Amino acid sequence: MSKVQPRSGLRDNIMRRAVALVGLFGIVGAGTSLALLPATNTVAAPKAERTYLIPAGDGYGVADCIASKSECGQIVADAWCESQGHRTATAYGVAAQEDFTGSTPRQASAPATEQPLAITCSG
Numbered sequence: 001m002s003k004v005q006p007r008s009g010l011r012d013n014i015m016r017r018a019v020a021l022v023g024l025f026g027i028v029g030a031g032t033s034l035a036l037l038p039a040t041n042t043v044a045a046p047k048a049e050r051t052y053l054i055p056a057g058d059g060y061g062v063a064d065c066i067a068s069k070s071e072c073g074q075i076v077a078d079a080w081c082e083s084q085g086h087r088t089a090t091a092y093g094v095a096a097q098e099d100f101t102g103s104t105p106r107q108a109s110a111p112a113t114e115q116p117l118a119i120t121c122s123g
Contacts (some may be wrong), residue, residue, distance in 0.1 A: 009017055048087055049122040054080070056114055066117045067094050077119045087123030094118070 056063040062080075065072035069092070077089030095118035 007061070047123065049090065049119075049120060050084075050086070051091075051099075051118055051120045052080070052084065053100055053114055053116045053118055056094075063117060066092050066119070068092055080119050081121035084121060086121035089119055090122045091120040092118065 009103050033060045054062075056067075062076045065076045067073075073092055074089065077092035081087065081089045089091075097115070099118060
């Protein structure tokens with residue numbers, strides 16, 4: 001009597017096809033579910049208004065634009081606010097002395113060229 005060898009090659013092919021079909025259905029199902037999800041227009045909550053004090057001698061040369069309140073000052077202030085995660089600058093200029101000397105018991109005087117700059121950002 002002769003023994004019949006099982007066809008392992010046939011079983012391997014069937015298993016490969018089954019795994020391939022399961023993978024294909026998974027990919028098609030995931031793609032379909034993502035396509036059918038409603039598109040939501042989510043918007044992050046706006047940040048609260050915040051004022052930043054920047055040293056006048058920061059080395060970037062932006063003090064002249066911001067202190068003069070010229071058109072370039074608005075551009076620089078907006079860029080600063082965007083880099084800090086805000087939308088626009090609502091106010092900018094030389095900081096008032098009480099804004100940067102409140103942490104010391106006596107008022108320190110600083111020349112106008114060394115007074116920090118204030119940029120108020122919103123959004």
